[in-house]
Amino acid sequence: xxxxxxxxxxxxxxxxxxxxxxxxxxxxxxxxxxxxxxxxxxxxxxxxxxxxxxxxxxxxxxxxxxxxxxxxxxxxxxxxxxxxxxxxxxxxxxxxxxxxxxxxxxxxxxxxxxxxxxxxxxxxxxxxxxxxxxxxxxxxxxxxxxxxxxxxxxxxxxxxxxxxxxxxxxxxxxxxxxxxxxxxxxxxxxxxxxxxxxxxxxxxxxxxxxxxxxxxxxxxxxxxxxxxxxxxxxxxxxxxxxxxxxxxxxxxxxxxxxxxxxxxxxx
Amino acid sequence: xxxxxxxxxxxxxxxxxxxxxxxxxxxxxxxxxxxxxxxxxxxxxxxxxxxxxxxxxxxxxxxxxxxxxxxxxxxxxxxxxxxxxxxxxxxxxxxxxxxxxxxxxxxxxxxxxxxxxxxxxxxxxxxxxxxxxxxxxxxxxxxxxxxxxxxxxxxxxxxxxxxxxxxxxxxxxxxxxxxxxxxxxxxxxxxxxxxxxxxxxxxxxxxxxxxxxxxxxxxxxxxxxxxxxxxxxxxxxxxxxxxxxxxxxxxxxxxxxxxxxxxxxxxxxxxxxxxxxxxxxxxxxxxxxxxxxxxxxxxxxxxxxxxxxxxxxxxxxxxxxxxxxxxxxxxxxxxxxxxxxxxxxxxxxxxxxxxxxxxxxxxxxxxxxxxxxxxx
Numbered sequence: 001x002x003x004x005x006x007x008x009x010x011x012x013x014x015x016x017x018x019x020x021x022x023x024x025x026x027x028x029x030x031x032x033x034x035x036x037x038x039x040x041x042x043x044x045x046x047x048x049x050x051x052x053x054x055x056x057x058x059x060x061x062x063x064x065x066x067x068x069x070x071x072x073x074x075x076x077x078x079x080x081x082x083x084x085x086x087x088x089x090x091x092x093x094x095x096x097x098x099x100x101x102x103x104x105x106x107x108x109x110x111x112x113x114x115x116x117x118x119x120x121x122x123x124x125x126x127x128x129x130x131x132x133x134x135x136x137x138x139x140x141x142x143x144x145x146x147x148x149x150x151x152x153x154x155x156x157x158x159x160x161x162x163x164x165x166x167x168x169x170x171x172x173x174x175x176x177x178x179x180x181x182x183x184x185x186x187x188x189x190x191x192x193x194x195x196x197x198x199x200x201x202x203x204x205x206x207x208x209x210x211x212x213x214x215x216x217x218x219x220x221x222x223x224x225x226x227x228x229x230x231x232x233x234x235x236x237x238x239x240x241x242x243x244x245x246x247x248x249x250x251x252x253x254x255x256x257x258x259x260x261x262x263x264x265x266x267x
Numbered sequence: 268x269x270x271x272x273x274x275x276x277x278x279x280x281x282x283x284x285x286x287x288x289x290x291x292x293x294x295x296x297x298x299x300x301x302x303x304x305x306x307x308x309x310x311x312x313x314x315x316x317x318x319x320x321x322x323x324x325x326x327x328x329x330x331x332x333x334x335x336x337x338x339x340x341x342x343x344x345x346x347x348x349x350x351x352x353x354x355x356x357x358x359x360x361x362x363x364x365x366x367x368x369x370x371x372x373x374x375x376x377x378x379x380x381x382x383x384x385x386x387x388x389x390x391x392x393x394x395x396x397x398x399x400x401x402x403x404x405x406x407x408x409x410x411x412x413x414x415x416x417x418x419x420x421x422x423x424x425x426x427x428x429x430x431x432x433x434x435x436x437x438x439x440x441x442x443x444x445x446x447x448x449x450x451x452x453x454x455x456x457x458x459x460x461x462x463x464x465x466x467x468x469x470x471x472x473x474x475x476x477x478x479x480x481x482x483x484x485x486x487x488x489x490x491x492x493x494x495x496x497x498x499x500x501x502x503x504x505x506x507x508x509x510x511x512x513x514x515x516x517x518x519x520x521x522x523x524x525x526x527x528x529x530x531x532x533x534x535x536x537x538x539x540x541x542x543x544x545x546x547x548x549x550x551x552x553x554x555x556x557x558x559x560x561x562x563x564x565x566x567x568x569x570x571x572x573x574x575x576x577x578x579x580x581x582x583x584x585x586x587x588x589x590x591x592x593x594x595x596x597x598x599x600x601x602x603x604x605x606x607x608x609x610x611x612x613x614x615x616x617x618x619x620x621x622x623x624x625x626x627x628x629x630x631x632x633x634x635x636x637x638x639x640x641x642x643x
Binding site: 071072075188189190191192193194195197198 | 271272275276278279282283311312313314317321326327328332336
């Protein structure tokens with residue numbers, strides 16, 4: 001049994017978000033972190049490793065610099081890392097990205113008793129599409145928004161966190177599960193983990209390595225092959241302070257409110 | 268100087284200090300100790316035995332790793348430093364001078380964070396002047412009978428055992444300074460009351476008292492008469508370790524001052540916009556960075572197996588003095604608020620005052636430096 005965890009290095013959007021003139025994110029100017037939901041996915045995998053001794057493999061698509069994130073995840077306790085990195089992967093949207101990652105996972109090999117974990121969504125794009133698309137491309141059963149995961153005898157039981165409650169689903173391995181932050185509290189790296197992480201295997205897979213995978217279609221990867229076109233991206237202007245209409249006469253206050261909304265052609 | 272692993276240890280420790288240690292500071296200041304749960308958590312991540320070899324329960328990092336780690340711990344809480352003494356005063360003498368059995372029995376549990384070990388050299392009448400020590404050990408068959416009193420012992424209130432220095436009285440009347448590993452639950456071992464101190468309220472300090480404590484001769488650390496060697500074996504590491512406490516504390520002060528000067532508005536703008544504040548902060552930053560470089564270089568000398576005594580004294584002297592200058596000036600930037608309980612700068616100011624005092628005073632460091640570079 002092994003667990004493959006798909007992860008992404010993202011700009012830390014808790015600080016200031018910078019945008020290039022062409023509307024794409026100015027990643028160079030922002031500090032990078034491991035996508036928070038993906039860290040929950042790694043923690044979920046490490047918990048299963050603690051219990052069952054299974055192997056945990058972290059997989060990302062990204063530039064060479066993403067190695068630093070993979071080393072950190074190895075220092076948390078993951079056993080192996082794969083970096084899918086090539087110029088032709090650059091600019092991929094979720095459709096193209098999930099294709100490359102699915103091909104990468106297939107290249108590594110998914111056995112009957114394996115589980116794929118993903119974070120629910122990345123804080124830079126917030127689409128929550130890559131995990132489900134990987135599952136579709138690999139023809140794996142998928143369970144999204146996992147807030148609780150139990151595993152026993154080749155069966156995965158997941159509590160899906162929904163807006164108005166939760167739904168419990170059970171499926172057989174192999175399967176793909178996307179994780180939300182309520183699932184767990186990710187552990188830190190450890191001193192020993194850091195000292196060992198540079199000796200753990202890290203494999204870089206390029207387009208050359210993956211091009212013969214049946215899932216790879218050269219015309220639908222990278223910026224050119226991505227069906228999504230971003231018209232514009234921007235930092236939303238901060239909302240100004242609201243105006244409070246005060247008074248004692250409710251009728252007069254409501255009248256003032258409707259008058260203001262009328263003036264702006266809202267009503 | 269720092270490689271990728273050191274940078275990651277720096278990042279890990281910073282995260283741990285801010286998320287785990289910081290929330291415990293108020294409790295620790297009040298109770299004189301950090302909570303056991305924090306000790307356990309820190310042990311789980313390997314902080315306790317960062318630079319102790321894996322075969323003795325540590326993590327196998329180099330000495331510089333433990334220095335980088337200590338800096339980031341003290342940047343948040345100087346009073347937490349004593350939790351990690353296995354990497355310096357508690358662990359080093361046993362690692363350097365202990366037998367294999369002693370290392371497994373007394374170093375491993377300390378490096379794993381399961382037990383606590385104190386280092387007991389100082390006495391009411393003797394600190395750096397070890398010739399004046401009065402604690403004695405009289406041989407009695409297979410045992411030594413230990414009598415005397417050690418003072419200002421860090422971890423004293425909670426230690427499970429201690430490395431204790433005493434003079435063995437020879438038949439010819441001569442004294443032979445010897446180190447012993449003494450377990451706290453042996454008859455005749457007792458502790459004085461907790462000391463009330465100016466700073467480091469989060470770290471327990473007390474006397475250790477020995478009244479006819481029977482210490483088996485297997486617990487002699489090093490050789491009878493080899494006490495000097497044991498005391499000296501961790502000397503440079505101990506001083507560099509304290510320098511890194513001062514360094515972290517100084518950086519913590521500067522962090523606070525930078526934050527506060529961005530928030531505090533006077534005469535229409537944040538005081539951080541005034542050149543007086545900016546230059547003060549820039550000057551302190553330069554001094555802290557200079558200290559950091561000396562400390563790291565001294566730690567690297569230890570890792571290369573070179574004699575680091577001179578560089579360790581330079582680091583200890585310079586950084587302790589700079590840390591107190593920085594604490595003073597950063598408190599000044601805080602104005603009246605800096606003098607009030609509850610502001611981190613007030614705690615740093617008190618905690619850092621010990622730096623030019625323990626592990627050899629600044630004056631002792633100047634003695635070491637001057638005798639190394641001048642005619643005796």
